[in-house]
Amino acid sequence: MKILFFSVFKNQIADVEEIAAQRGVEVDIVNTPLSMENVHLAEGYEAISCAGKCNLGRDVLTQLKHYGVKYISTKAVGYENLDVEACKELELRFSNSSYSPHSVGEFTVMSILTSLRKLSFSQSKLRRKDFTLFGLEGRELHDQTVGVIGTGKIGQSVVKRLSGFGCRIIAHDLHESNEVKGLVEYLPLQEVLQQSDVITLHAPLLESTYHLLDESAFKTMKDNVCIVNNARGELIDSEALINALKSGKVSAAALDVIEDELDFFRYDYSEKEITHKSLNTLLNMDNVQITTHHSFFTRQASVDMVNSAIMALQDFKESGYTANQIC
Missing domain, CATH: 3.40.50.720 (NAD(P)-binding Rossmann-like Domain)
Known part of the structure; x- marks a missing residue:
């Protein structure tokens, strides 16, 4: 062959x-x-x-x-x-x-922890030689409610790893997984959005999931929610996310994917202008962690x-x- x-x-x-x-x-x-x-x-x-x-x-x-x-x-x-x-x-x-679903599963737990502990903001302060603790008070994962949207193989891996932290785990999927039923509480999407302190996305990109997190969805969420996306960029309306970050509705975002990333991720732009408006904005926000679609890359x-x-x-x-x- x-x-x-x-x-x-x-x-x-x-x-x-x-x-x-x-x-x-x-x-x-x-x-x-x-x-x-x-x-x-x-x-x-x-x-x-x-x-x-x-x-x-x-x-x-x-x-x-x-x-x-x-x-x-x-x-x-x-x-x-x-x-x-x-x-x-x-x-x-x-x-x-x-x-291996563990590649993204482990990366996701890391992203949740760094978001809750404000690592992106901490690194930004260090680059400015600001060694104070101002603005760095974080949250402990075991006290949080984590909403997992999508419980396929990767979502299941995330749930299993989170279960050791003692946090409450809720989930939404059209097809409930027997693998994790004893570890999560399945709820309608709206209730997951309303109750979660952290929301992590592991759904496929379909017509029905395009801009799953839009302006309306962000309004439904708790104040100071953390958003993690290691799935597909188009699951989130980038402009709506940016507005939610600026308003404080979203306290932190960890994004391994963004909308319209194909012309940028995987390329060296160290000496080129980035014309992607949303990417430029997100890269300059202290409460956003951007990685280049490599959560799978082990x-x-x-x-x-x-x-x-x-x-x-x-x-x-x-x-x-x-x-x-x-x-």
């Missing part, structure tokens, strides 16, 4: 080559994301693997079909870059990947992604089905 990988992280190149050799498949690597400009490179390959920046819209999928591609996998869990209906119509097979997760992506393509060829199949 020949697989063409698009948009591979530098640290994953060796993993791709090693795991491919172990699984007996041929691989080639294109460092840039899949697009209409380079889709022709897929000619002669029956399978390709992509990342979140790749264009998997109807036009690109049509060209992939034309060049003989049958199977597609992504090294990510999210697949909002895929035109699912077009993929089905063209009879292409597509699978997302799975990876050695174990990187290996898991590559292995899952290759295995899915082999499964498609051998049996026509794989565990993480989307279409």
